[in-house]
Amino acid sequence: MIAKYRFGSPFPTEATVVDLPCAQGSPAPFCAAEPEEGERRLGLHLSAEDIVYGLGEQPRGINKRGWIYRSWNTDDPIHTEGIPAMYGSHNFFVVCGEKPFGAFFDCAGRMTFDVGYTDPEELTVTAYEDFDLYIIRPDGARETAENQSDRTPAPVLFPVEDIVRQFRALIGQSYIPPKWGFGYAQSRWGYASEGDICEVADGYAEAELPLDAVYLDIDYMERYKDFTVDLSRYPDLKGLNAEMAARGIHLVPIVDAAVKVEDGYPVYEEGVEKGYFCKDAEGIPYVVGVWPGDSVLPDVLNADAREWFGSGYKFLLDMGIEGFWNDMNEPALFYGKKRLETAIEKTGEYKGKNIGDIGGFWKLSGLIGGLKNSDEDYNAFYHDTAVGRVCHGEVHNLYGYYMTRSAAEYFEKYAPDKRFLLFSRSSYIGMHRYGGIWTGDNCSWWSHILLNLKMLPSLNMCGFLYVGADLGGFGENTTEDLLLRWLALGVFTPLMRNHTTLGTRNQECYRFKNRKAFADVLSVRYAIFPYLYSEYVACALEGRMLFRPLSFAYPSDKRARGVEDQLLFGDSAMIAPVYEQNAKGRYVYLPERMKLVRMRGAADVSEEIWEAGDHFMEVEPGEVAFFLRPGKVMPLAADAAKAKNLASLDESKLVWLKFISEDTEYRLCRDEDGYRKSSLKDSFVRVVVKA
């Protein structure tokens, strides 16, 4: 049961796909809290045992209690516990207590969620723009045509899952990538040329490690100009792509939000001519600094401009490219051109003057130092939208969503029934229909394995199923053991990409000493692929979560409610990765008797039944350990150890992991094509697995 409440005249985000009438009265369970000027505030009391789930891409726990979270899409690469905001805004949460409910604040602007930070017993939501609020109460187990495909019998849902399913029906079906998007991929900022790409592909091949894709970071562009190729580095990208395709490897180029200011550059000139860039109050394209230097921002909230920018991808699509990642679309700004000029001038005025006390120095150093991602810039340019001219600051959190929608809508025209790989750094709920996300510029920190894990269910709740972190860590230097342990979580995430930044240590798996361990971990990905794909597609079609907190399946188990480092993975499995340096293993809590599965590569699988309760589980680096739930089965590709990539994986030969006492049916996704949209619903086959 969903009730919608409108506060003011919110900007239409198109986050939802169902148009509900607005209810009157106050949105119980919230009551109005004391606002400050320019904001609205709703509050509610939390009981001691209430758990708050959701909010998507945010730091801290699966249980969000005890911190204040901000929705303000920001390019901040230091993902600490105290990070003020991240790349996405996912304003949906569920309060799980005696009377569970979900709340979605559909607000294009800045918000904060104080979940027991100021007062441990109060949850206070503050919005700085108008919004629609959806309150979702559990319906109990439901069967509706929209969100239920042919899976039977429908499980009786724990209220929280029911709330999530209602929400997901409200916001529409999640993006499903082509099959190859589930393969293992290598990326790095700094592959300076065609030769580097070949070296990576060869490196993996020679080490007999699988590889489905190599990503192209901004290096491939001519001076960071969208929809160009630097011919001195990549003289024949189309040829390279074809060569790689023949080897079963996809090239996935990046596309950045901002467009370089440069006379003679067609994208810039055409956009200026048509008025398709964001403009200042005087109607002049607003110039900001990003990777290409002085740049302008496509006005993706303007339908015409969006269509125009999306058509830019044609340049790469025509080369045979089938996947893209959209970056810098918070949008990230290194400087606003006018403010930079002022800062230079003011800094220069200090010449020969005494800066006085240290306050003088802070002021001085803040002139240039304070330019990045500044509200002063975000509030100084405008969008021409269907509802008129809107200041960017009021709709900031939609930018990445609409940039990605721009690409997806063009793909739909370019090849209507084809699925392309597409994911974005910045996002808002609604974008989950058009693409996935990666969780941005993390670091090579052990704590980021756990952060990666904790975000998965939160993102799934908000519709983002195609998600993954930069495995091994983007910023700073990785270590062999960190990468190995992280990959052992990454084998389960839909996006499985090893990625790092310019200037860091080599991070390709074949560069490290313990080659066998890497081969083992990577081959597990290909072994579990039939399960991963079947579960993913079913979750997308049915509005379910691929990753769930333990409490969703074991709501009455108090200990399970507190587990923050294990997840249910699909319907059959529970994962519990090792995430500490030098650790020989980790503790694991079993809410019930389960079967421990250890995979040392795709071919070496051992099984052991463990009783409910607490265990210390030893796990070698290179080994992947997980649990099979009672009554469940999991299909594995029998010959996965031979797979060089998903194209070469023999999916016809399965072996079954099973923890069953009677014959059990599994609904397997047999999507031989791997690209078509239309055939997916009909690609499930029921397989009876013998006990």
Add this chain to the structure above:
Amino acid sequence: MIAKYRFGSPFPTEATVVDLPCAQGSPAPFCAAEPEEGERRLGLHLSAEDIVYGLGEQPRGINKRGWIYRSWNTDDPIHTEGIPAMYGSHNFFVVCGEKPFGAFFDCAGRMTFDVGYTDPEELTVTAYEDFDLYIIRPDGARETAENQSDRTPAPVLFPVEDIVRQFRALIGQSYIPPKWGFGYAQSRWGYASEGDICEVADGYAEAELPLDAVYLDIDYMERYKDFTVDLSRYPDLKGLNAEMAARGIHLVPIVDAAVKVEDGYPVYEEGVEKGYFCKDAEGIPYVVGVWPGDSVLPDVLNADAREWFGSGYKFLLDMGIEGFWNDMNEPALFYGKKRLETAIEKTGEYKGKNIGDIGGFWKLSGLIGGLKNSDEDYNAFYHDTAVGRVCHGEVHNLYGYYMTRSAAEYFEKYAPDKRFLLFSRSSYIGMHRYGGIWTGDNCSWWSHILLNLKMLPSLNMCGFLYVGADLGGFGENTTEDLLLRWLALGVFTPLMRNHTTLGTRNQECYRFKNRKAFADVLSVRYAIFPYLYSEYVACALEGRMLFRPLSFAYPSDKRARGVEDQLLFGDSAMIAPVYEQNAKGRYVYLPERMKLVRMRGAADVSEEIWEAGDHFMEVEPGEVAFFLRPGKVMPLAADAAKAKNLASLDESKLVWLKFISEDTEYRLCRDEDGYRKSSLKDSFVRVVVKA
């Protein structure tokens, strides 16, 4: 057995107190590794099961394997896993394997320790200046007059402990603070006036929470000038100190390394006149920017200057102050004056010019942005030492040590037999004889509870016994639960100080809702004080560690060797704090049968015997849980719940926690005076505890 090897002509650090002859030949187990220009490099092979302990104040694990650590004292407030260097340089480690040994690189300059980072099986030490290397092999159980007081019988030591004890004898006895230095203390940058201090003292008193000290951050000084008081804020510091002393509360002012450049400021003028500040190549005092704005650095490596700077503390000592913390003594530099002037000029030259591509912007923003803690500055000024003029860059890591020594040596003159509280942010081995350290500007992050815990044994190994972290976190905003859980570790650390930075949320315990939980945790500190003090003093006198990894006591227990979140605390106890948000408890590994002690305040103690193995231990916020080892006892102050501070704690009435089957002797430190140095050795009494 200690062998000393000399490489080049190292600067005499005075880290050691024993003058050993140099051995010839190569320092087995090291062999020379390929150096680059300007460095020396030694390497050794690590076996798979070798553990590397030590290195003092560094990030990551108790077991240092898998990362590269840098000795280069740096003011960096973002203590992530990848932090390049911290405030102290503690170049001592122990390789614990088949043939355990310790290695101390006595090097005043930059060093790196690659402990299996580049290659998981190689440990490579690189020094950028000359050094002495001490290799320490286990002697087996030893009895020597120097490092053994009257504790009997001497335990047969695990080789690692024996190595540590030899090392500690080499570097001399650790600092012992006055008794009150073990009391709970409140601090904040931002107590703007006398009134704020009184408010804190009253706040604690009214909430019936104990308090032994209030710290004065840089706010008390007149425009951040050392050895001054801002009379507009603190009109009568002496009077305030007396008033607080009457309430059993000590005031502990900060002293910063740098001295403000200001005509008419006696410290500056006298220092310039006598040539006591660090000078550039032309002999002109080198001007840097720190809190007071333009400043100069006392040349603490010059014996006369050191004596002179130490005498500055008299100003505060004469007011009755008995404790100090030395800060910014890496030394931290916000800018070098000349480089700032150049940066301003160069920035100004960009006026009206096109900065071109984004590289141009990085260059521009790096002009002012790159000034902080720059090697260009560290290499541009000099010290006048007993061995001649030395460039600061060559002896950088000694600065904080010698600044603190400067104070300690003056205290020795001021009141020869009196112990003062003294600790420092920056340090080097050798400083442990003169004062303690706090582990610098941490953050209000849950991960920093664990970082706090992990550094404790590493610092103890290197001689630093009086240590503690900013409880609740210095940077960013704390939460009630974080502070409570952190205090539950802090009750065990010798320095127990709640401290935070300017502009953060109020962090005094009485500001929070769950008053009872705070009262309970704090009172545990006073209850265990007789044990903490007895163990601390004995460890200092005998060169032992107060906090030990489990493997030190259970070397043959493989699981114990891997435990990174529990510590032995003194001879009798094992601690295992909760360090995760929203956690109801934590896992704990018991290498043997132990007694779980739960303290809900000083008066509410429950005990339970737990078997060896793995357990999930529930711990309420506000509760302190720890373990008593078999055969051990622990004295508690019976009436600790009544204590307002250590002065009011009745130490005569003890209750004993015990897990013994026969009568057991405990050596209790009965230091009634609490200040004298001379009487400490004789203050131990043997108490027989009945089974």
